[in-house]
Structure formats: structure tokens, C-alpha cells
Amino acid sequence: MRQTEHPGGYRIYxxxxxxxxxxxxxxxxxVLVHVPKVLLALSLVTMALMKAALxxxxxxxxxxxxxxxxxxxxxxxxxxxxxFFALVPDALRTLSLR
Amino acid sequence: MLASDWGxxxxxxxxxxxxxxxxxFLIQDTLTFAGLLTGYGVIRLxxxxxxxxxxxxxxxLVGFMTFILICSSATMAVAVAxxxxxxxxxxxxxxxxxxxxxxxxxxxxxxxxxxxIGEGARLFTNPWGVPLFSASFFIITGFHGAHVSAxxxxxxxxxxxxxxxxxxxxxxxxxGLYWHFVDLVWVFIFTLxxxx
Numbered sequence: 001m002r003q004t005e006h007p008g009g010y011r012i013y014x015x016x017x018x019x020x021x022x023x024x025x026x027x028x029x030x031v032l033v034h035v036p037k038v039l040l041a042l043s044l045v046t047m048a049l050m051k052a053a054l055x056x057x058x059x060x061x062x063x064x065x066x067x068x069x070x071x072x073x074x075x076x077x078x079x080x081x082x083x084f085f086a087l088v089p090d091a092l093r094t095l096s097l098r
Numbered sequence: 099m100l101a102s103d104w105g106x107x108x109x110x111x112x113x114x115x116x117x118x119x120x121x122x123f124l125i126q127d128t129l130t131f132a133g134l135l136t137g138y139g140v141i142r143l144x145x146x147x148x149x150x151x152x153x154x155x156x157x158x159l160v161g162f163m164t165f166i167l168i169c170s171s172a173t174m175a176v177a178v179a180x181x182x183x184x185x186x187x188x189x190x191x192x193x194x195x196x197x198x199x200x201x202x203x204x205x206x207x208x209x210x211x212x213x214x215i216g217e218g219a220r221l222f223t224n225p226w227g228v229p230l231f232s233a234s235f236f237i238i239t240g241f242h243g244a245h246v247s248a249x250x251x252x253x254x255x256x257x258x259x260x261x262x263x264x265x266x267x268x269x270x271x272x273x274g275l276y277w278h279f280v281d282l283v284w285v286f287i288f289t290l291x292x293x294x
Contacts, residue, residue, distance in 0.1 A: 080132030
């Protein structure tokens with residue numbers, strides 16, 4: 001077992017919480033100021049992925065687990081990405097047929 | 099280091115089986131939500147028009163719900179760390195705080211649903227002219243809300259069993275994994291359903 005305790009006790013959770021809060025504020029903020037749709041989508045997805053990474057790495061402790069558990073958890077997530085990009089062409093084609 | 103990481107042996111992942119099972123469950127649940135959200139994305143892209151969410155929902159309320167869920171995830175993380183250190187009373191206190199956060203979230207979601215239904219939204223009809231708008235909203239937030247409700251029950255039962263000394267710190271950690279996952283899914287629902 002490689003259950004390394006991270007340094008600083010509860011501090012890491014406060015720091016993680018703080019960044020999650022900041023990114024959430026930025027997310028709402030960027031919706032309220034009007035930016036081009038593509039830029040909005042890109043920045044929102046980037047911020048969502050940042051939040052997800054923070055939660056999984058620090059709250060769910062995955063950063064401190066064995067490398068093969070990390071791979072086992074992260075690899076299937078690409079299935080979700082593949083699913084999305086496999087279906088987008090169909091969606092766009094349906095749109096063009098309307 | 100690589101050799102030990104891939105060395106297999108009796109415990110190839112370096113975690114106990116209950117925790118590994120929870121991770122496997124969460125992976126498949128992630129794919130369930132990925133399916134739901136992809137379906138929503140495909141519907142929206144193929145329709146080419148969608149109601150402006152900011153005019154239908156109160157973004158400040160939803161932002162606050164997100165904040166509450168983030169806070170409850172932080173309190174859960176503290177409860178897990180306290181369990182590992184054997185600080186028994188802190189575990190109970192922070193588990194109950196987490197439950198409180200979950201209940202506050204569910205209360206606000208109930209309010210949001212009531213408001214949405216009051217404006218005429220039904221599962222497959224709504225006044226905004228895109229039937230699948232309310233369908234995807236109810237199905238996805240409903241599915242997530244069911245996860246939060248299950249999480250609240252799970253955490254209450256964990257707190258009770260911890261108070262009676264029936265479980266190990268690992269069980270608190272596993273309950274924590276589930277709770278953080280609920281928060282994780284909300285990150286994407288919040289972004290894709292409300293903001294984008």
C-alpha cells in the first residue's frame with residue numbers, strides 16, 4: 001500500500017475548495033459578460049475540466065493512489081469523449097437537413 | 099517505481115477491494131452521465147435552436163447551489179481525513195455538515211423544479227417551443243438529484259455506523275468518493291445545461 005499522507009493536514013482541502021469557488025465565479029462571470037459563442041464554449045469546458053481535475057485529484061485523493069489505479073480510472077473517460085465526437089457529425093447532418 | 103506500479107501481486111491497485119469496487123462503480127456511473135449529457139448535446143446541436151437558459155433559470159440560484167455542493171465536498175474531505183487520524187467526533191460533525199449541504203442543495207433543486215413546472219414546463223412539453231428542452235432538463239437534473247438523495251442516505255448511515263464503531267476509516271473514505279463524484283457530475287451539468 002502506498003497511502004502517502006499529503007502534507008499540511010486539512011489545508012489542501014481549503015485550497016482546493018477556494019479554487020473551485022474561484023472557477024465557479026469565473027464561470028458565471030463569463031456567461032454574464034457577452035463573449036463570442038465559440039470562445040464561451042471553449043472557456044467553459046476548460047474551466048469545467050479544471051474543476052473536475054481538482055475534485056478527482058485532491059478531494060477524491062486520486063493523485064496519491066498508485067499509477068495503475070489512476071490509469072484505470074482516467075482511461076475509460078476517453079470513451080465519453082469518443083462517444084461525443086462519434087455522434088456530433090450525425091447531429092450536424094441532421095441540422096443541415098432541416 | 100514502474101515495476102512496483104505494474105507488479106500485480108495480491109493487491110495490484112494498492113487499495114482494498116471495497117474501495118476498488120466503488121471506483122469501478124463510479125467509472126460506470128460516469129459513463130451513464132456521459133451518455134445522458136452526450137444525448138443532450140446531440141439533441142441541441144441537431145435542433146440548432148435552444149431557449150436562452152439565463153432567461154428561464156435563475157443563474158445566481160444555480161451558482162449558489164454549485165457553491166453549496168463544493169462546500170459539502172470540502173466538509174466531506176475533512177471528515178475522511180479526520181477518520182484516518184482517528185478524530186472520531188470531528189468525523190460525525192463534518193459528515194452531518196455534508197448531509198446538511200446535500201439537503202440544502204436538494205431543497206433548492208425542489209424549489210427550482212417547482213418554479214419551472216409552475217411556468218408550464220412538463221416532461222415533453224413547455225412554453226419555450228423546444229419540447230426536448232424540458233425533457234433533457236428533468237431527466238438529467240432528476241438523475242443527478244436522485245444521486246444526491248441516495249448520497250444523503252448513504253452519509254447518514256455512514257455517520258450512524260461510525261458513531262457505533264462498526265466501520266473502519268476506509269468506509270468513510272469510500273462514502274466520500276461517492277459524494278465527491280456527485281459534486282463532479284454537477285460540475286458538468288452546471289456547465290453544459292445552465293451556462294453553455
